[in-house]
Amino acid sequence: MNIEVSHSGRGMAGLRKKSLSDRLNLEATEEYIRLTHEQYKVHCNDNDFQVTNLSSSMISGAETSISFSWKGLSTIANYTYIDARDTTKGRTDNTLPYKPKHSIYTSLDYQYSRFMIGTSLRYVSKVEEAMFHPVDAPKAFYVVNAKLSCKLSKRVMLSLAIDNILNRPYEEMERYRMPSRSIVFRTVVE
Numbered sequence: 001m002n003i004e005v006s007h008s009g010r011g012m013a014g015l016r017k018k019s020l021s022d023r024l025n026l027e028a029t030e031e032y033i034r035l036t037h038e039q040y041k042v043h044c045n046d047n048d049f050q051v052t053n054l055s056s057s058m059i060s061g062a063e064t065s066i067s068f069s070w071k072g073l074s075t076i077a078n079y080t081y082i083d084a085r086d087t088t089k090g091r092t093d094n095t096l097p098y099k100p101k102h103s104i105y106t107s108l109d110y111q112y113s114r115f116m117i118g119t120s121l122r123y124v125s126k127v128e129e130a131m132f133h134p135v136d137a138p139k140a141f142y143v144v145n146a147k148l149s150c151k152l153s154k155r156v157m158l159s160l161a162i163d164n165i166l167n168r169p170y171e172e173m174e175r176y177r178m179p180s181r182s183i184v185f186r187t188v189v190e
Contacts, residue, residue: 024067025065027063027065029063031059031060031061032060056087057085058084058087060082062081072110073108075106075109077105078105079103079104080103080104082100084096095128097129098172100128100138100140101125102123106121115148115149116147116148117147118147118148119146119147120146121142121144122143125140126140138171139170143178144166145162145163146161147161156189157188158185158186158188160183161183162183163179164180165181166181
């Protein structure tokens, strides 16, 4: 087996704009990464596995983010687009596995006195290609979370978080189920 050393080249451009008395922030970035021998692929033939290098791959994408805050209320919205390709010469299938094209994250928080309540939503589009079990490639999913916290003193904070409130089954890799609804109580002492 001969797995070669990786080499990469990267380019990135970005924009950040603040306006409305520092209440509204807007950020946008575009990224391009060219990788050589960065990843390897496992080919399955019944019970046989073989490791081979990807000679060349390219990942490009864009990310935008907007945030707003006003009188204890704050919100964030992010969108990410990724185009990941195997650019090895002679390849007919150029999609890199396990790279969803779209993801969205949004959150809304409200702080009043010692209390903070918040919720968040994360969406990830379906995976276009899975190597081991292509029929079971992860579907698009969204997860909703919530958190409530109370600052008891300058040094002590209590919080309650509920992750995956809707208890939706989802996978980020095929046949690897992510956690169902979970409830976490936390005490932080500084």
